[in-house]
Amino acid sequence: MTNYSVFNNENSPVYMQANNGYTAPAIVSPSEYDAAGNQRLFYLTTGNVSVGSGASLLLQITNPNGSGRTIYVSRIAGGASNSITLTVYSGGTITGGTTPAPVNGYLGSATATVVTTKQNTGTLGGGPVSIFTAMASDLYVVDFEGAIIVPANQTLSVTVGTGSLTASINLVWWEA
Numbered sequence: 001m002t003n004y005s006v007f008n009n010e011n012s013p014v015y016m017q018a019n020n021g022y023t024a025p026a027i028v029s030p031s032e033y034d035a036a037g038n039q040r041l042f043y044l045t046t047g048n049v050s051v052g053s054g055a056s057l058l059l060q061i062t063n064p065n066g067s068g069r070t071i072y073v074s075r076i077a078g079g080a081s082n083s084i085t086l087t088v089y090s091g092g093t094i095t096g097g098t099t100p101a102p103v104n105g106y107l108g109s110a111t112a113t114v115v116t117t118k119q120n121t122g123t124l125g126g127g128p129v130s131i132f133t134a135m136a137s138d139l140y141v142v143d144f145e146g147a148i149i150v151p152a153n154q155t156l157s158v159t160v161g162t163g164s165l166t167a168s169i170n171l172v173w174w175e176a
Contacts, residue, residue, distance in 0.1 A: 031146055032074050032105075035174030041074070041105035042113045044171045048079075051121050056161025058094050059169045060118040063150045067114040069175040071150035076142045076158055080167040083137040084160045088148070092157035093126030094118040105172075114175060124159055146174070 035041040044061065051057050063071050076088065097120025102113045134142065150156045150173075160167045 031072070032172075032174060035176075036105040039104060039106040039109040039111040040175045042102040042115075042173055042175070043105060044100060044102045044117060046078075046100065046119050046167075046169045048166055048168050049121065050166050051161055051164070053164045054162055055121045056123065056159040057167045057169060058097070058118075058120050058122060058124055058157065058159050059100075059171060060092065060094050060155060060157040061115040061150065061171065061173070062118075062155040063115055063152050065153040067152045069114045069152070071115060071156070071173050071175055072146035073144045073148035073150065073156065074146060074172040074174060075144065075170075076172075077140060077170045078160065078168040079139045080137065080160060080165050082163055082165040083135065084140075084165065084167060085162070086132075086134045086136055086140060086142070087130055087159045088132040089124065089128035089157040089159070090131055091126060091155050092124045092128030094120050094157070095122070095125060096120055115173075124157055128157055 032041055044059065046057060046059050049057050061071065063069065097118055099117050100119050102115065102117065104111055131148070148156065158169050158171060160169055
């Protein structure tokens with residue numbers, strides 16, 4: 001068996017067989033890792049919420065006009081006590097409710113997100129446009145890996161329902 005040199009270079013005949021990380025590192029990782037390290041990865045959760053008959057759990061983020069940031073949706077995950085329909089919308093209006101606080105993925109960081117948030121149960125209003133729908137029961141995880149982008153002056157809404165159930169929504173995004 002041939003004993004290959006530890007220090008290959010691109011002119012070496014075995015270059016395609018073994019790359020040396022010492023002279024040319026090639027570490028590949030998801031964008032979320034870089035965002036977390038730069039204190040720009042955020043988490044938003046509804047917690048476990050009891051939803052009444054005919055209603056949905058609603059969660060929304062809005063990237064305000066002039067924020068100077070673009071939002072890249074990484075993942076939506078959660079759970080439900082019954083079968084649900086998960087729908088992601090562009091736009092929408094949540095009437096009333098609360099404003100849950102996002103958490104920075106770099107624990108202890110003072111860097112805050114630019115988004116405003118809203119959470120409630122009921123029906124999403126305002127003429128939203130559906131961009132993703134899935135049915136689930138129990139736990140669900142949908143990885144978007146930045147494929148949904150929320151520029152300034154845009155809103156992303158997520159609904160889980162409908163029916164008498166207990167459900168949660170966890171939204172993860174990074175900002176650039």
